[in-house]
Amino acid sequence: MTIAPQHRLTLAELRAEIEQFYAEHFHLLDSGAAAEWARTFTEDGVFVPPGGKAPVRGREALATGVAAGYQRLLAAGEVHRHWHGMVAVHPRADGTVQVRCYALILATPRGGPTRTHLSCFAEDVFVREEGRLLLRERRVSRDDSDD
Amino acid sequence: MTIAPQHRLTLAELRAEIEQFYAEHFHLLDSGAAAEWARTFTEDGVFVPPGGKAPVRGREALATGVAAGYQRLLAAGEVHRHWHGMVAVHPRADGTVQVRCYALILATPRGGPTRTHLSCFAEDVFVREEGRLLLRERRVSRDDSDD
Amino acid sequence: MTIAPQHRLTLAELRAEIEQFYAEHFHLLDSGAAAEWARTFTEDGVFVPPGGKAPVRGREALATGVAAGYQRLLAAGEVHRHWHGMVAVHPRADGTVQVRCYALILATPRGGPTRTHLSCFAEDVFVREEGRLLLRERRVSRDDSDD
Numbered sequence: 001m002t003i004a005p006q007h008r009l010t011l012a013e014l015r016a017e018i019e020q021f022y023a024e025h026f027h028l029l030d031s032g033a034a035a036e037w038a039r040t041f042t043e044d045g046v047f048v049p050p051g052g053k054a055p056v057r058g059r060e061a062l063a064t065g066v067a068a069g070y071q072r073l074l075a076a077g078e079v080h081r082h083w084h085g086m087v088a089v090h091p092r093a094d095g096t097v098q099v100r101c102y103a104l105i106l107a108t109p110r111g112g113p114t115r116t117h118l119s120c121f122a123e124d125v126f127v128r129e130e131g132r133l134l135l136r137e138r139r140v141s142r143d144d145s146d147d
Numbered sequence: 148m149t150i151a152p153q154h155r156l157t158l159a160e161l162r163a164e165i166e167q168f169y170a171e172h173f174h175l176l177d178s179g180a181a182a183e184w185a186r187t188f189t190e191d192g193v194f195v196p197p198g199g200k201a202p203v204r205g206r207e208a209l210a211t212g213v214a215a216g217y218q219r220l221l222a223a224g225e226v227h228r229h230w231h232g233m234v235a236v237h238p239r240a241d242g243t244v245q246v247r248c249y250a251l252i253l254a255t256p257r258g259g260p261t262r263t264h265l266s267c268f269a270e271d272v273f274v275r276e277e278g279r280l281l282l283r284e285r286r287v288s289r290d291d292s293d294d
Numbered sequence: 295m296t297i298a299p300q301h302r303l304t305l306a307e308l309r310a311e312i313e314q315f316y317a318e319h320f321h322l323l324d325s326g327a328a329a330e331w332a333r334t335f336t337e338d339g340v341f342v343p344p345g346g347k348a349p350v351r352g353r354e355a356l357a358t359g360v361a362a363g364y365q366r367l368l369a370a371g372e373v374h375r376h377w378h379g380m381v382a383v384h385p386r387a388d389g390t391v392q393v394r395c396y397a398l399i400l401a402t403p404r405g406g407p408t409r410t411h412l413s414c415f416a417e418d419v420f421v422r423e424e425g426r427l428l429l430r431e432r433r434v435s436r437d438d439s440d441d
Contacts, residue, residue, distance in 0.1 A: 012310035016159035023235035088317035112291035114263040143373040144406035163306035170382035226437040259438035261410040
């Protein structure tokens with residue numbers, strides 16, 4: 001019996017998977033589907049916010065924080081849209097995938113106009129579980145602050 | 148004689164085709180090439196605008212509307228740029244392709260500055276005709292309104 | 295002995311390579327890594343700025359200009375982020391690759407808010423040297439001006 005060699009993803013395949021991940025991940029986030037969004041992280045996934053704030057660890061804490069934030073947006077009558085762009089994808093020897101990219105949050109109140117809420121830099125680390133990429137860690141820094 | 152099995156597109160191939168489509172489609176739109184832009188729709192393609200406005204159906208009506216809009220921008224001395232982002236691509240069993248994405252329209256008057264004209268959510272349905280993806284339907288909702 | 299036919303890149307492979315290039319190229323530019331950024335151009339690469347300004351030719355001149363610009367941003371306490379989007383990739387018969395795309399520059403002062411500094415149209419020409427795509431020419435026009 002031979003073990004089939006693991007298929008090595010080309011850059012095109014890996015980038016496509018990451019870009020598709022971001023699209024679905026942010027559609028969930030921005031529509032308030034907090035629990036489903038949290039499941040795009042690993043069980044112990046961690047979000048390291050900017051400004052030295054405490055990391056948010058685990059799907060439950062991630063979902064709770066995002067659900068609360070979405071309620072605030074609903075109350076304020078505001079829609080947020082997260083865009084990731086200039087996405088640099090780097091597979092690493094340990095099988096994880098590192099992504100470094102720009103992140104933009106657009107905010108639109110009812111009646112407009114749309115404003116740029118934040119411009120950020122994001123560093124994500126993905127791992128593959130049962131064939132599917134999951135986010136193990138996200139670190140974000142804001143362009144408007146050195147913290 | 149055998150009939151070659153139809154090549155199944157990978158996610159990478161399909162995403163590349165859609166992203167390239169959007170680039171060329173919006174370059175045409177934003178440069179006022181209305182008739183050529185309309186030919187990226189199917190003959191009976193339909194655009195469902197936000198706010199409950201009447202759908203625009205068929206290449207001729209699509210081209211007419213876009214040509215008129217472009218003349219208004221020329222008269223106002225303003226350049227519009229349509230960006231699609233966070234593009235989630237879903238091939239369906241019937242051979243069509245559904246795309247759900249964010250849409251941003253940037254407006255730049257002569258002398259500047261650039262402003263965000265609209266932030267939207269778009270749902271496109273593509274069909275393949277003679278090997279080429281064409282847009283059969285686009286539905287757009289605006290972030291600044293519930294309509 | 296036979297010579298292996300040159301692998302023809304698919305659209306997906308070529309687009310992935312270009313998108314990855316832009317991500318790394320602009321991360322370098324926006325973080326002030328001027329010399330490393332200039333090495334993403336060919337040795338005699340040229341940047342043709344908008345407004346009829348003199349082209350900047352060669353890696354040394356490119357790096358010098360970008361390093362000076364970055365120092366001005368540091369002094370002003372401002373972060374710039376370059377985004378390329380709506381990227382249309384066209385391989386040409388001579389082996390070069392032409393890209394036509396939108397370019398957005400976001401500017402964020404310390405304390406915010408982020409503003410759209412410029413919306414532009416860019417035309418790039420890539421050549422492959424020792425297997426790696428390099429930028430031979432970039433032409434940029436600004437949406438806020440006909441010059």
